Structure formats: C-alpha cells, structure tokens
Amino acid sequence: MFELLPNYFFVSTLIVALFLAHLTVYMLRIPERSSAGLHFGMALLWTTILSVSYGISAGFYAPPMMLPRWLSIMAAPLSLLHGIAFYFHFPMPLYRTWVRRFLIAGYILVLLASIAVALAMLKSGSRFVFNAHFWDSRTPVAQRWFSYLTLSFIFLLVLAGIWRSVMETGRSRILLSVMTLGFATVTVVPGTLHVLNLNGVIERSTYLTAYSFLYLIGFFISVVAYINLSRDRSTIQMRIVTVTLVTILSLLQTVSYFWLEQREQIYNLAAQNGVLEPEYELPTTQSAEVSPGSVQRSYATRRDPAGKDHHYVTFIQMIDGSAIERGFDYLQYRRFIADSGFVLLAITLVSYLFVLIGFRYFFQGALLQPIANITNALKAMRKHEYATRVPVQTLDEIGFIAHYFNRMARSIQASRRRLARYSDSLEEKIQERTHELETTLAEYQALHETKQELQQYATSLEKQIGDRDDSIGERHELQLTGGSKLIYGSRSMQAIVERVENIAHREEPVLITGETGTGKELIASLIHKLGRHDHPFVPVNCAAIPASLWESQIFGHTRGAFTDAKSDQPGVIAEAGEGTLFFDEIGEMPLEIQPKILRFIQERKYKPIGGRNELPVRCRLLFATHRNLSEMVESGSFREDLFYRVNVFEVRIPPLRERRSDIRFLIEDMLSNFQSNNRTVVESIDPEVLATLLAAPWRGNARELENFMIRILAESRKDVITQEDLPTDFQSNLEPHHEPLAQEDEDTVMDYDVAVTEFSRRIITRALNQCSGNKSEAARLLGISRGKLQSQMRTLKMDD
Known part of the structure; x- marks a missing residue:
C-alpha cells in the first residue's frame, strides 16, 4: 500500500519541481516561440521529470518503486541534449541538419543505455538507501557508467556555451554567458557531486541538498536572463511572478531544512530518553567507535526468521561500560518526521498557489490592466481614433503616464479640428492649382514632343552628313587588353575614340550602345586600357547568368550561406578589384535583380551572401546593350532609376553600314591574319569583290563580316578572291544596285593604257551611279580618299 511520508528531501525536490514546472509551462506557451525557446523549454521539462522522480522516490517508503529512480536516471542526459541544441539555435540556428541528427543519435544512445540500466535493475533487485531515504537498485556499476555518459553531455553543454558566447557579440554574448553560468550551476556541480556519491566519496543526503539549492539558483539565473535579453515575447507578469516565486520557494x-532538522533532534531526544519504545535492545561490538556519554545514531536492516527485511533507526551508547544498540522502527520514524513534513507541504503548496493565483489577480488590477489600457489606447490612436482616453485610476507612475497620454490625445484632437476648419478652402485652392498644373503640363508635353521631333531630325541630319563624308582616309589600329585590337578609318569611329579618351579616367559609369556585333566589348576594353590598364578587366555576360545565381556570381557568398555553399566564393566585384567590371547585355538583366544592382552602383558598397559586413566597391563600371533601354523603361522591363545610374556617359557605336570605310580595313586585317598563320592561299581580293563587300548591308555588323571572311578565306583554293567565290546566298541577298561590274569578253584584246583608262572610268561611273553622284560615298565605296577620286576624275576628264 502506498503511503506518503514527506521528509526534507521530498519537500525540497517538490519545491524545485514546482518552480521548474512553472518555467516549463511558460517557455512552451510563448507565442511565436523561437526554436531556441523550444529546446530551452524541453530541457526544463526533462529536468522537471527528474525532480518529480527524486521527490516520489524520497516521499514514499513502501512498496519499493524502481520506476521513479529509472526515470530520474534517464531524464538527466535528455535535458542536457536539449541544452546543447539550445546553443546551436540561439541567437540564430546553425547547422540545423547536423544538430537534428545529433539529437536523434543522442536520444537513441540514452534510450539504449537506459534500457540496459533497467534490465540490470530488474535482475539485481532493490535496496534502501538510508542516508537519502529512498529505494535504489543494486546496480552501482551500471549507474556509474551511465553517470559517465551524463558527465560527457555536461562537458559538451559547457563547451557549446563557451564557444557560442565567444562567437557572438553585444547583447547576445551577455545572454549566452549568463545562461552558460546558469547551466553550469545546475549541471557541472550537481553532476560532479552525483559521481562522487556513486563512488562513495560523499553522502547521498549531501548531494540531494546541494541539488535542490543549485537548481533553484541556476535555473532562476538562466530563465531571467533569457526572458529579459532574448527576442521571444515575455510579459511583465511573468517576470514579476518568476522573481517572487523563486524568492518564496528559496525561503x-x-x-x-531547519524545521525538519529540528524535528530530527526532537526524535533523537525522544528515543534516547525513553519516550519512544525500542523494537529491540542488544549489546553490540561497536564500543570502540562510541565515546562515554555520547550517542551514535545510525540505520540498520535486520532479517526476521521468515526472511523478510526490517529497517530500523539505531542508537548506540555506552551503559555501565557496555555498548548497547537500541533499534526503533524506521516506518514509525518516518511517520514522526512526516507530521511536520505535511505542514511544510501544505505551506509550500499554498504559497505556490498564492503566488500564481493571488499575485496574478493583484497585479492584474494594480499593474497589468492599467498597462493594457494604455497599450489598447495606443493601438486605437494608430487607427486614427483620437477620441480615445485612458482612465486614470491611481496617482502612481502608471497614472502619471495615463494622465499625460490623455493630454497628448486631447492636443492631437484639437489640432485635427483646427486643420478641419481649413480643409474646405484648402481643397478649393488645391483644385485651382491642379487645373493650372494640368494646363502647364499639357504645354510642357507639347514642347517635349516638339523637342523629340527636333532631336530625331537632328539625328537624321547627322547620319546623312556622316554617310556623305565619313572617311578620314587612313587606317588606325589600337592594341587592347587580351591581344585584341580596334581597327578603324572612319570619322565616326575617330570621334568615339576621342570621346573615350576624354572619359577614360572618370569614375562615373559608362553605357555603350550599338547593334549586335558592332564591337561594344572592344570599346569597353579601350576604356579600361586608357584608364585602369594595371588592374583586371572582368567582363560579365548578363544574358548567360541564370536568375537564381545572379547574386552569388556578382556579390559572392560565404561558406554555409546556402545549401551548396561549401566554401567562401568571391564574386566578380571582388575579382575586378580596382580594375574594370564590364556588364555586357545589361538589357537582359532580370527585373528582380535590378534593385540590388542599383544599390550596389549607388552606394558603392555590397555584402556577399551570408556575409556580416559591407565591402567597398573600388572598380570602374561599364555597361553595354544592343537594346533600346528607354523603350524598356517605358514598357516596365527595365527600372528607370537604374537606367539613369548606368547612363551617365553614353557611347553609341554606329553600325557598319554607317561607316563603310572601316569595312576595307577590317577585310585587309583579316586577310593579313590568315596569311601570317598560313591558314589560306589567298593573296588578294578582286576590286569588284571588294566593291561588292563594301556595298553589302552587313546587318550583323563586324561579327557577320568576320564570319563571312573566315568562310571564304578558308574555302578558297585560288590566289585571288573573285565573284565566283562569293556564296550564292550572299549574292542573292544583295540589293539590285549592288550588282558587280560586268566582265569583259576574255577574247577581246585592247591596248593596255586604253583598257585601264576605260576600266577605271567604268568603275568610277558605276560607283557614282550607285551613290547617286555623292563623291564622298563613291570614294568610300572604292576604298580611296575623296581627293584621290577627284584627281582620278580630272585625269579621266570626268569633271562633268
């Protein structure tokens, strides 16, 4: 039959269990609780089970119960496991997958070890531990090895706390340091005392007494630090109740302790002075351990003839020179102590309920409800309910706050009334101004449209002038970064080079525009060579980067920033250093990435993915596109603010058809490169073929021209490229006025000078016809200067 006999160990562990149960319920009920708060709550839950198990073991004498003792053994390491996991989740989770695996492995290890201890308990039987007054199994070896497992978890807990405290800074470091101190108080010292007790160094009573006090102090430090410094939501009521509860329970x-110790002394006096009747009185051989006039108290177990064990409280004293042992029934002793234990138990429960219920209602009216009234009034003010008032119930600090809140609300309400008196007239004035602004805006839009028409007309005139006189008559070649080179001979390209020389040393971004294949990357390389040739030139093809990898490629990432981030990876910004970062085809940049690129350009700072600190941008920024960004801005596919940021200096590269004089130089350079590398047998190009190539539209610009020349130079098996070597599809795509000159009959034999003169006159005439009499265009088509053409026409008497 179960009989509750509360003694000091039962009452002390009950006090700890009540306090821990209160903390556990609170931690597990926090709204929007973090993962760190969950593990903290689970650690408190298992510690509560540990305390309850200790209390049941110490409070019930019969029959022997091994289940509470086994639960107390298993609960300790499980509480430590969640304590370790807490450090890996606060202030932010780290290594979630590994921590989850660690918890699973830890639970499996503890359950297997607990099952092994349980089997050993079933086989070995039970024994009563007098100095702690509870039943235990006869398995000191199994429990000792299990205690080593618990100590290893304690070591890991303290190590994780120190490591995370060193990692963090500021508020988080303070919280982690305090919580590590609190956890050490409830784990290191009691754990060490437990191992000393199992090895017989200290008494069980010493361990349990220290355990009770240390758990109250340690968990009080940890919980108070957590609810005050963490980001989990807590209430004033919880803080006040927790402090009050730990104060009362500590008292x-x-x-x-002193009350039941006094009860023990009363029992000793009653037993020694004959007030209590002993169960037996026998001489003993332990006289050497008892001095005359003193009494030695102990416990003994005696087995009756039926084989049943009986427990006794024994007193040994010297009487007439002989040592006499008197034995008193242990159950009667426990009942004697329990008379005071029940009183303490009632006081403890009443105090606990008084704090939880009585204090709750007291603070509800005196503190919590007034604060809630102020909070609700502030929420109402956010909804523009300015007539809200807070009732002033007292003249304390909260009443002072409520009073001045009401004054503020009245002031705001009066200000709104004054504003309302002016609203009607102000609305009329706004309508008048709006009408005036709409009229002005319409006039401005008309002027803007006229300005655009004038700009288009000016651009058309510039193009016509450039088409008529674009050749500067000489070949220019500029060596660029990476072995590439820029070849040109037109005035438009000369103007671009001069503009590049002016802006090469500026820090502002440059936008290079032009059709596909016009050589935008060559111009970017030229800007780099003239400005930052001692540093890297890093091109980035915006069209080739997947949207999901944009940030990682541009800004870089740190190890662990995302699933596949196995190591630190610097982005192209870091790779460019103090050199040049060239974004090609910026029109293909995803819209969701554009705000981040805008901030990077605007602030000249960036932060790698997963990084803690912002890094400065030291490189020059160049951008290029073949698309019309203004139209993209109007359609919403390109941000207007980003467009203005990248378009500080614009360099427009004209298409090849607007600078035909460059075609001859590009063809000659390609032929020279093939000849120097022995990649062709071609030695020259027929003038008629050259004229045809000069007149072709080249919609793919220099890239199309390069691919075309590679094809005919690689396939030709003759010394001279003639009309027959031109691909059929190329000739069919030519416009009618681009047809080559007809060949003379091979059988016709003419005087050499006459033939040359006639042939020259026919070529010039055909070129003039194709160019509608424009001598500059005809000279560019023929690959000669305007002056040379005029001189040749005078020689041939073609001035008319």
Missing part, C-alpha cells in the same frame, strides 16, 4: 527551502 521555504531554507525554512524546511
């Missing part, structure tokens, strides 16, 4: 812990 009860002290009172119960």
Whole structure:
C-alpha cells in the first residue's frame, strides 16, 4: 500500500519541481516561440521529470518503486541534449541538419543505455538507501557508467556555451554567458557531486541538498536572463511572478531544512530518553567507535526468521561500560518526521498557489490592466481614433503616464479640428492649382514632343552628313587588353575614340550602345586600357547568368550561406578589384535583380551572401546593350532609376553600314591574319569583290563580316578572291544596285593604257551611279580618299 511520508528531501525536490514546472509551462506557451525557446523549454521539462522522480522516490517508503529512480536516471542526459541544441539555435540556428541528427543519435544512445540500466535493475533487485531515504537498485556499476555518459553531455553543454558566447557579440554574448553560468550551476556541480556519491566519496543526503539549492539558483539565473535579453515575447507578469516565486520557494527551502532538522533532534531526544519504545535492545561490538556519554545514531536492516527485511533507526551508547544498540522502527520514524513534513507541504503548496493565483489577480488590477489600457489606447490612436482616453485610476507612475497620454490625445484632437476648419478652402485652392498644373503640363508635353521631333531630325541630319563624308582616309589600329585590337578609318569611329579618351579616367559609369556585333566589348576594353590598364578587366555576360545565381556570381557568398555553399566564393566585384567590371547585355538583366544592382552602383558598397559586413566597391563600371533601354523603361522591363545610374556617359557605336570605310580595313586585317598563320592561299581580293563587300548591308555588323571572311578565306583554293567565290546566298541577298561590274569578253584584246583608262572610268561611273553622284560615298565605296577620286576624275576628264 502506498503511503506518503514527506521528509526534507521530498519537500525540497517538490519545491524545485514546482518552480521548474512553472518555467516549463511558460517557455512552451510563448507565442511565436523561437526554436531556441523550444529546446530551452524541453530541457526544463526533462529536468522537471527528474525532480518529480527524486521527490516520489524520497516521499514514499513502501512498496519499493524502481520506476521513479529509472526515470530520474534517464531524464538527466535528455535535458542536457536539449541544452546543447539550445546553443546551436540561439541567437540564430546553425547547422540545423547536423544538430537534428545529433539529437536523434543522442536520444537513441540514452534510450539504449537506459534500457540496459533497467534490465540490470530488474535482475539485481532493490535496496534502501538510508542516508537519502529512498529505494535504489543494486546496480552501482551500471549507474556509474551511465553517470559517465551524463558527465560527457555536461562537458559538451559547457563547451557549446563557451564557444557560442565567444562567437557572438553585444547583447547576445551577455545572454549566452549568463545562461552558460546558469547551466553550469545546475549541471557541472550537481553532476560532479552525483559521481562522487556513486563512488562513495560523499553522502547521498549531501548531494540531494546541494541539488535542490543549485537548481533553484541556476535555473532562476538562466530563465531571467533569457526572458529579459532574448527576442521571444515575455510579459511583465511573468517576470514579476518568476522573481517572487523563486524568492518564496528559496525561503521555504531554507525554512524546511531547519524545521525538519529540528524535528530530527526532537526524535533523537525522544528515543534516547525513553519516550519512544525500542523494537529491540542488544549489546553490540561497536564500543570502540562510541565515546562515554555520547550517542551514535545510525540505520540498520535486520532479517526476521521468515526472511523478510526490517529497517530500523539505531542508537548506540555506552551503559555501565557496555555498548548497547537500541533499534526503533524506521516506518514509525518516518511517520514522526512526516507530521511536520505535511505542514511544510501544505505551506509550500499554498504559497505556490498564492503566488500564481493571488499575485496574478493583484497585479492584474494594480499593474497589468492599467498597462493594457494604455497599450489598447495606443493601438486605437494608430487607427486614427483620437477620441480615445485612458482612465486614470491611481496617482502612481502608471497614472502619471495615463494622465499625460490623455493630454497628448486631447492636443492631437484639437489640432485635427483646427486643420478641419481649413480643409474646405484648402481643397478649393488645391483644385485651382491642379487645373493650372494640368494646363502647364499639357504645354510642357507639347514642347517635349516638339523637342523629340527636333532631336530625331537632328539625328537624321547627322547620319546623312556622316554617310556623305565619313572617311578620314587612313587606317588606325589600337592594341587592347587580351591581344585584341580596334581597327578603324572612319570619322565616326575617330570621334568615339576621342570621346573615350576624354572619359577614360572618370569614375562615373559608362553605357555603350550599338547593334549586335558592332564591337561594344572592344570599346569597353579601350576604356579600361586608357584608364585602369594595371588592374583586371572582368567582363560579365548578363544574358548567360541564370536568375537564381545572379547574386552569388556578382556579390559572392560565404561558406554555409546556402545549401551548396561549401566554401567562401568571391564574386566578380571582388575579382575586378580596382580594375574594370564590364556588364555586357545589361538589357537582359532580370527585373528582380535590378534593385540590388542599383544599390550596389549607388552606394558603392555590397555584402556577399551570408556575409556580416559591407565591402567597398573600388572598380570602374561599364555597361553595354544592343537594346533600346528607354523603350524598356517605358514598357516596365527595365527600372528607370537604374537606367539613369548606368547612363551617365553614353557611347553609341554606329553600325557598319554607317561607316563603310572601316569595312576595307577590317577585310585587309583579316586577310593579313590568315596569311601570317598560313591558314589560306589567298593573296588578294578582286576590286569588284571588294566593291561588292563594301556595298553589302552587313546587318550583323563586324561579327557577320568576320564570319563571312573566315568562310571564304578558308574555302578558297585560288590566289585571288573573285565573284565566283562569293556564296550564292550572299549574292542573292544583295540589293539590285549592288550588282558587280560586268566582265569583259576574255577574247577581246585592247591596248593596255586604253583598257585601264576605260576600266577605271567604268568603275568610277558605276560607283557614282550607285551613290547617286555623292563623291564622298563613291570614294568610300572604292576604298580611296575623296581627293584621290577627284584627281582620278580630272585625269579621266570626268569633271562633268
């Protein structure tokens, strides 16, 4: 039959269990609780089970119960496991997958070890531990090895706390340091005392007494630090109740110790002075351990003839020179102590309920409800309910706050009334101004449209002028980064080179525009060579980067920033250093990435993915596109603010058809490169073929021209490229006025000078016809200067 016999160990562990149960319920009920708060709550839950198990073991004498003892053994390491996981989740989770695996492995290890201890308990039987007054199994070896497992978890817990405290800074470091101190108080010292007890170095009573006080102090430090410094939501009521509860329970812990100790002394006096009747009185051989006039108290187990064990409280004293042992029934002793234990138990429970219920209602009216009234009034003010008032119930600090809140609300309400008196007239004035602004805006839009028409007309005139006189008559070649080179001979390209020389040393971004294949990357390389040739030139093809990898490629990432981030990876910004970062085809940049690129350009700072600090941008920024960004801005596919940021200096590269004089130089350079590398047998190009190539539209610009020349130079098996070597599809795509000159009959034999003169006159005439009499265009088509053409026409008497 179960009989509750509360003694000091039962009352002290009950006090700890009540406090821990209160903390556990609170931690597990926090709204929007973090993962760190969950593990903290689970650690408190298992510690509560540990305390309850200790209390049941110490409070019930019969029959022997091994289940509470086994639960107390298993609960300790499980509580430590969640304590370790807490450090990996606060202030932010780290290594979630590994921590989850660690918890699973830890639970499996503890359950297997607990099952092994349980089997050993079933086989070995039970024994009563007198100095702690509870039943235990006869398995000291199994429990000792299990305690080593618990100590290893304690070591890991303290190590994780120190490591995370060193990693963090500021508020988080303070919280982690305090919580590590609190956890060490409830784990290191009691754990060490437990191992000393199992090895017989200290008494069980010493361990349990220290355990009770240390758990109250340690968990009080940890919980108070957590609810005050963490980001999990807590209430004023919780803080006040927690502080009050630990104060009262600590006082009860002290009172119960001295009260029950006094009860023990009364029992000793009653037993020694004959007030209590002994169960037996026998001489003993332990006289050497008892001095005359003193009494030695102990415990003994005696087995009756039926084989049943009986427990006794024994007193040994010297009487007439002989040592006499008197034995008193242990159950009667426990009942004698329990008379005071029940009183302490009632006081503890009443105090606990008084704090939880009585204090709750007291603070509800005196503190919590007034604060809630102020909070609700502030929420109403956010909804523009300015007539809200807070009732002033007291003249304390909260009443002072409520009073001045009401004054503020009245002031705001009066200001709104004054504003309302002016609203009607102000609305009329706004309508008048709006009408005036709409009229002005319409006039401005008309002027803007006229300005655009004038700009288009000016651009058309510039193009016509450039088409008529674009050749500067000489070949220019500029060596660029990476072995590439820029070849040109037109005035438009000369103007671009001069503009590049002016802006090469500026820090502002440059936008290079032009059709596909016009050589935008060559111009970017030229800007780099003239400005930052001692540093890297890093091109980035915006069209080739997947949207999901944009940030990682541009800004870089740190190890662990995302699933596949196995190591630190610097982005192209870091790779460019103080050199040049060239974004090609910026029109293909995803819209969701554009705000981040805008901030990077605007602030000249960036932060790698997963990084903690912002890094400065030291490189020059160049951008290029073949698309019309202004139209993209209007359609919403390109941000207007980003467009203005990248378009500080614009360099427009004209298409090849607007600078035909460059075609001859590009063809000659390609032929020279093939000849120097022995990649062709071609030595020259027929003038008629050259004229045809000069007149072709080249919609793919220099890239199309390069691919075309590679094809005919690689396939030709003759010294001279003639009309027959031109691909059929190329000739069919030519416009009618681009047809080559007809060949003379091979059988016709003419005087050499006459033939040359006639042939020259026919070529010039055909070129003039194709160019509608424009001598500059005809000279560019023929690959000669305007002056040379005029001189040749005078020689041939073609001035008319």
